[in-house]
Amino acid sequence: MSRGCARAWSSSANLGPGFDSLAVAHRAYFDAACVEAEPGPGRVKLNVTGPFLKHVSAPNTAEVALESLLKSMGLRYDLRVTLWKGVPVSAGLGGSAASSVAALAAASEALDLGLGPAEVTRIAGAAEEAAAGSPHFDNAAASSFGGLVVVLGDDEEVSVRSFRLDLRLLVLRPLLKPVEQKTKLMRSVLPSSVPFRSHVRDLSRALSLLASLLSGDLRSAGKVMNDEIVTPYRAPLVPCFNEVRKALMAEGAYGVAVSGAGPSLIALGPEEELERLAAAGLRAYRLCGLEAEAKVVGVAGGFEPLSPSEMNKLMSYSGP
Numbered sequence: 001m002s003r004g005c006a007r008a009w010s011s012s013a014n015l016g017p018g019f020d021s022l023a024v025a026h027r028a029y030f031d032a033a034c035v036e037a038e039p040g041p042g043r044v045k046l047n048v049t050g051p052f053l054k055h056v057s058a059p060n061t062a063e064v065a066l067e068s069l070l071k072s073m074g075l076r077y078d079l080r081v082t083l084w085k086g087v088p089v090s091a092g093l094g095g096s097a098a099s100s101v102a103a104l105a106a107a108s109e110a111l112d113l114g115l116g117p118a119e120v121t122r123i124a125g126a127a128e129e130a131a132a133g134s135p136h137f138d139n140a141a142a143s144s145f146g147g148l149v150v151v152l153g154d155d156e157e158v159s160v161r162s163f164r165l166d167l168r169l170l171v172l173r174p175l176l177k178p179v180e181q182k183t184k185l186m187r188s189v190l191p192s193s194v195p196f197r198s199h200v201r202d203l204s205r206a207l208s209l210l211a212s213l214l215s216g217d218l219r220s221a222g223k224v225m226n227d228e229i230v231t232p233y234r235a236p237l238v239p240c241f242n243e244v245r246k247a248l249m250a251e252g253a254y255g256v257a258v259s260g261a262g263p264s265l266i267a268l269g270p271e272e273e274l275e276r277l278a279a280a281g282l283r284a285y286r287l288c289g290l291e292a293e294a295k296v297v298g299v300a301g302g303f304e305p306l307s308p309s310e311m312n313k314l315m316s317y318s319g320p
Contacts (some may be wrong), residue, residue, distance in 0.1 A: 001036055001037065001038045001101045001197075002036070002037050002038075002106075002110045002111065002112075003034065003036045003037075003110050003185075003192070003308075003310065004034070004035055004106045004107065004108065004109025004110035004111075004305070005032065005033065005034040005035075005106050005109065005305065005306040005310070005311045006029060006032065006033060006102050006103075006108075006109060006202065006303050006304065006305050006306055007031070007032045007102055007303065007304050007305075007306050008032075008097075008098040008099075008102040008105065008107040008143040008144070008302075008303045009025045009026065009027055009028075009030045009098065009100035009143055009300035009301075010025070010026060010027075010028045010029040010030060010087045010093040010094050010095070010098055010143075010144070010300075011023050011024060011025045011026065011093065011094035011097065011138075011139045011142035011143055011260075011300075012024055012026065012092070012093065012094070012142075012169075012171070012257075012259035012260060012264070013094065013097070013138040013139050013142070013259070013260040013267040014138070014230065014257065014258070014260060015167070015209060015211060015225060015266065016205065016206075016209065016224065016225035016226050016227050016231065016255070016257040017203075017205035017206040017226070017227040017229075018206045018209065019227070019229070020065070020136055020137075020138055020148060020211075020231045021138065021147045021151050021152070021206070021279050022138065022149070022150060022151075022206065022209070023094070023139055023141060023142035023149050023151070023208065024142060024147070024148045024149070024165070024169070024266075024299060025094075025143055025145075025147060025149075025299060025300040025301070025302070026169055026171060026297045026298065026300050027148045027297045027298050027299075027300045028093065028295045028297045029086050029088065029093060029095075029098075030051075030086050030087065030097050030102075030300075031083065031086050031087050031095070031098040031101075031102045032050075032083075032084040032086065032102055032306055032314055033062065033081060033082065033083045033084070033085065033099070033103040033105075033241075034081070034082045034106055034306075034308075034309060034311050035066075035080070035081050035103065035105040035106040035107045035109075035110045035143040035167060036080040036081075036110065036195050037077045037078070037080075037107070037110045037111055037240050038077065038078055039076060039077060039078070039131070040076065040077055040078030041076065041078065042070045042071070042075070042076060042077065042078065043079070044063050044066045044070070044263060045058060045077045045078070045079070045080050045081065046062060046063050046080050046081045046083060047080075047083070047202075048060070048083045049082065049083070049084055049315060050083070050084055050085035050086050050091050050314070051085070051086060051124035052085045052086065052087065052088055052095075052151065053085050053091065054242075055085075055088075055089035055178045056083075056085055056089060057180070058173055058288070060083070060096075060099060060129045061096040061097070061099050061100040061101035061128060062083050062099040062102070062126070063081070063128075064079060064087050064100070064127040064128035064129075065103060065104050065123050065124050066079055066081065066103055066104065066107055066261055068123050068127060069104060069107060069123055070092035071135050071253075072123070073113070074163070075111065076111070077111065077290070078189065079107060079110075081103055081106075082103070082311075082315075083099055083103065084314045084315065085099065085313070086224060086299075086314075087263075088097070088173060088178075089147040089178045090178035090179050090180075090259035090266040091173055091178075091263065092184075092258065092259040092261045092262040092263060093171070093173070093258075093260065094139030094140075094142060094260065095126060095265050096127075096129075096139075096183075097124055097125075097128060097139035097140040097142075097143050098139075098143050100123070100124035100127045100128075100140065101120055101121075101124045101138035101143040101144050102142060102143075102303060104120045104123055104124060105120060105243065105304075105305070106238075107302040109305055111150070112164050114188050115146035117141075117145045117160070117302050118144075118158070118160060118305070119139045119141070120144045120303065121137055121141045121144045121158055121166040122137075122141075122158050124140035124144065124283040125137030125140040125141070125158060126200055128140065128183075128294070132186045135253045136150050136183035137151050137158050137160075137180075138280050139260065141158075141162070142162045143239070143259045143302070143303065144160075144164065144302050145160055145162035145302045146212075146299075146300055146302035147162050147163050147164045147300075147302075148163045148164075148165050148213060148214075148299070149161065149162045149163075149209075150160065150162075150163075150210065159167070162229065163205075163213075163214055164299075165213060165214075165299045165301060166298055166299070167216075167218065167224065167268075167298075168215075168249075168271050168274055168280070168297065168298050168299075169263075169267070169268065169274075169296070169297055169298075169299070170266065170268075170269065170274050170277055170278055170294065170295075170296055171259065171264060171266055171294070171295045171296075171297055172203050172262070172265045172267070172278070172281045172282075172292055172293070172294050173264040173292060173293045173294075173295075173316040174240065174242065174261075174263050174264070174285055174291070175290070175291045175292060175293060176239065176240055176263055177282060178292070182261060182263045183260075184236075186234055186237065186261035186262065187261070189233050189234060190229075190230060190233055190234075191229070191233065191238065195233070196231050198228050198229055199229070201228060202228060202229050205224040205226070205227060206224075207224040208220070208221075208224045209221050209224045209225065216315055218269075218270075219254050220270055221254065221255065221268060222253065222254025222255025222256075222268045222269070223254070223255060223267065224255070225254075225255030225256065225257040226255070226257070231258055234258060234261070235311055236260060236266075237262070238258055238262040238263050239263055239290060239296075240284065240285055240290055241258060241262070241290070243284050243287070243305075244263055244265060244281055244284040244288070245265070245290050246284075247280055247281065247283070247284035248269075248277055248280060248281055248296055251273075251276065251277055251280040252269060252270065252273055252277070253267045253268065253269040253277055253300050254264040254267075254268040254269050254270075255267065255268050256268075256280055262270070265281075267281070270280055274296040275280045275296055278294035278295075278296055279294075281294055282294050
């Protein structure tokens with residue numbers, strides 16, 4: 001029997017105008033997985049633990065991804081998987097992608113496959129159909145490559161460019177009961193067609209956002225963390241988005257966007273003011289009748305191996 005363990009970080013997709021094409025990995029939360037492999041017909045058995053285990057539903061993206069891996073590579077192994085669920089479920093923080101990326105990286109270690117981030121992204125992004133109703137690759141790419149990613153992806157081919165960023169972000173998560181198939185719901189409210197001028201304006205915003213982030217101009221990046229195609233349709237389903245965004249901008253935030261499909265938010269601002277902005281965001285949530293969690297975090301790298309002792313420490317931690 002062989003064994004491998006790995007960790008994958010949370011992520012925020014879209015960042016306003018970059019729907020399904022821009023995402024950033026961050027150190028707000030992470031999932032970890034250990035895979036034990038032995039010769040067999042290709043069965044995958046999953047055990048979930050960790051602070052958010054009770055919100056994990058079947059089919060889990062980690063199972064789907066591992067079954068796809070075995071089938072696509074013709075591997076005759078049974079896999080016993082322990083998934084430590086540390087990314088909140090249904091929070092817009094790439095939780096389903098982090099699960100599958102961590103599991104694939106652990107399986108690669110156990111079977112000595114040498115899977116790189118591009119291969120992991122392709123398999124994990126396709127497995128997102130189990131959570132979102134359709135494949136998408138932005139969160140999987142961020143958790144696989146780390147940093148800021150630009151994704152061109154469809155079912156046939158996925159291309160990713162990744163960039164290292166040295167900055168800190170504010171992540172705000174309202175403490176809400178998870179919504180079943182929330183990503184699928186939030187994709188269903190989007191328009192089937194948009195005015196050409198709206199497309200051009202949002203494309204311009206996305207390119208400006210990318211250029212500003214890569215040049216370190218966070219103030220300019222924040223100015224274009226908004227869009228007119230996706231967020232206006234989703235905002236009514238994101239509790240307190242407008243109130244919290246208004247409060248953060250009034251306190252000096254450079255920009256605020258829904259993280260992925262929400263309800264979490266991500267914000268840019270002066271690094272020395274992020275803790276103060278976090279407090280302002282929590283006050284705004286409370287005024288709106290909600291409790292929330294705020295984290296000032298750095299940008300994360302891609303998936304990484306975990307030692308058995310590190311995994312054992314996680315298993316002894318029950319979380320909040």
